[in-house]
Amino acid sequence: MGVMMQAFYWDCPKVDNKEFVWWDYIQEKIPSLAEVGISALWLPPVHKPPNINGPSMGYDPYDYYDLGEFEQKGSVKTWFGSKQALLKLIELAHRNNLAVIADMVLNHNNGADEQEVNQRDGKSRWTLFNKIKSEKFFRSWDCFHPSPFKEKDEGAFGDMPDLSHSNPYVYAEIIKLAKWLVEEIGFDGFRYDFVKGYNTWLIKAIQKKEYTKNGQLFKPYGVGENWSGDSQIEYWLNQVNEDNDNPIDAFDFPLRYKLKELCDTFGFSLRELLSHETVFKDQPFNAVTFVDNHDFREREGPEIVQDKLLAYSFILTHEGYPCVYWKDYYNYGLAQAGTPHGINALIKVHEDFAGGSTNNLWVDDNLYIMERTGWEDKPGLIFVLNNTGDGWNGAWVSTQWQNIEFKPVAWWSAQDNSTPANQFVHGDGRGNFSAPPRGYTVYAPQA
Numbered sequence: 001m002g003v004m005m006q007a008f009y010w011d012c013p014k015v016d017n018k019e020f021v022w023w024d025y026i027q028e029k030i031p032s033l034a035e036v037g038i039s040a041l042w043l044p045p046v047h048k049p050p051n052i053n054g055p056s057m058g059y060d061p062y063d064y065y066d067l068g069e070f071e072q073k074g075s076v077k078t079w080f081g082s083k084q085a086l087l088k089l090i091e092l093a094h095r096n097n098l099a100v101i102a103d104m105v106l107n108h109n110n111g112a113d114e115q116e117v118n119q120r121d122g123k124s125r126w127t128l129f130n131k132i133k134s135e136k137f138f139r140s141w142d143c144f145h146p147s148p149f150k151e152k153d154e155g156a157f158g159d160m161p162d163l164s165h166s167n168p169y170v171y172a173e174i175i176k177l178a179k180w181l182v183e184e185i186g187f188d189g190f191r192y193d194f195v196k197g198y199n200t201w202l203i204k205a206i207q208k209k210e211y212t213k214n215g216q217l218f219k220p221y222g223v224g225e226n227w228s229g230d231s232q233i234e235y236w237l238n239q240v241n242e243d244n245d246n247p248i249d250a251f252d253f254p255l256r257y258k259l260k261e262l263c264d265t266f267g268f269s270l271r272e273l274l275s276h277e278t279v280f281k282d283q284p285f286n287a288v289t290f291v292d293n294h295d296f297r298e299r300e301g302p303e304i305v306q307d308k309l310l311a312y313s314f315i316l317t318h319e320g321y322p323c324v325y326w327k328d329y330y331n332y333g334l335a336q337a338g339t340p341h342g343i344n345a346l347i348k349v350h351e352d353f354a355g356g357s358t359n360n361l362w363v364d365d366n367l368y369i370m371e372r373t374g375w376e377d378k379p380g381l382i383f384v385l386n387n388t389g390d391g392w393n394g395a396w397v398s399t400q401w402q403n404i405e406f407k408p409v410a411w412w413s414a415q416d417n418s419t420p421a422n423q424f425v426h427g428d429g430r431g432n433f434s435a436p437p438r439g440y441t442v443y444a445p446q447a
């Protein structure tokens with residue numbers, strides 16, 4: 001399964017002083033990310049947005065086929081760079097065995113060239129996209145709700161014109177776009193933005209379509225941004241994956257909120273981590289787990305600020321497809337390369353040991369111990385999380401192993417980063433495992 005990286009954060013080109021060269025910046029990092037064990041990059045939207053109040057992150061598409069090639073909306077390049085630089089990035093990623101995921105903003109558009117009257121309701125709206133420089137996927141009033149084909153769909157994003165996928169022209173153009181992104185540009189999968197805004201049949205159609213890559217049939221990866229509670233997300237997953245031979249994942253927002261509490265709320269009970277009000281517990285093979293993303297900022301809800309490695313230790317040892325956030329990895333320095341204390345060590349744990357189902361061996365308010373049972377070439381692990389700041393905390397637990405030594409392979413503490421001792425699981429399966437104050441230890445069985 002691997003580990004995904006979200007290769008951007010809000011306003012990243014400006015904050016990191018990489019305006020119009022973000023693609024080059026990612027390229028610089030690709031070899032080291034590959035070496036650490038990152039296996040996929042989720043890129044920000046690649047198309048040209050209208051850049052209405054300055055450069056845009058792209059969540060308001062104007063010209064889907066201008067990837068930084070045409071002089072319009074303020075520049076040839078997008079805020080992230082030129083089409084050429086994007087193509088170079090994708091090529092380099094592939095040479096390093098990294099998949100590249102495109103951010104599909106299919107619910108709405110922005111920055112139309114002219115206002116026009118909607119012939120269904122007689123109201124004037126910005127819906128005429130007729131000066132698009134790529135000269136592909138022109139749009140007019142009947143491409144948006146209310147259209148002659150549908151009055152409205154599941155939702156709109158603010159007052160941005162809401163694409164009417166029921167218009168056969170729009171549908172055909174979106175399928176063509178997906179095909180172009182995979183077959184011409186080189187993308188390996190899609191992250192679907194704001195899926196609450198439209199019906200699942202469109203995603204199903206994109207996922208089920210047959211693509212060709214290097215002369216072979218190819219199935220793209222998919223993950224949807226359904227920002228809601230676990231029951232809504234699981235309902236959506238069941239819908240989008242019903243009768244779908246290329247099923248997709250969903251981001252585990254409910255888990256993210258629990259991890260936020262784990263890190264930032266004093267007195268959070270670790271028993272909450274066993275709750276089934278998360279996606280990864282109920283649909284482990286369709287959950288993308290994450291700690292923060294580009295939308296967690298200021299008014300939308302703050303980032304996790306305290307002891308964030310506790311959250312990373314959780315997603316990189318448990319089920320689900322973990323996604324590491326660029327800002328945490330680079331800007332907040334949580335990679336901790338060359339040490340057992342950061343994201344790098346946890347990615348290695350994920351890749352080398354974290355396989356099989358999870359057995360919870362101990363849980364109380366401040367101590368959580370589980371084992372991954374192992375699967376194929378991954379032998380499993382024991383994970384201990386200690387929520388108290390009052391010293392080391394551990395317990396004797398009954399594991400699935402016998403007569404085997406365990407070594408700490410990743411650990412961190414807000415207070416004490418001394419190396420945890422090796423532990424021995426005895427003939428009766430019992431062993432004593434512990435973690436440092438406000439910290440975690442991952443133990444791996446020694447062959």
Ligand code: CA
Pocket residue numbers: 107153154155156157162163197198
């Ligand atoms: Ca919509």
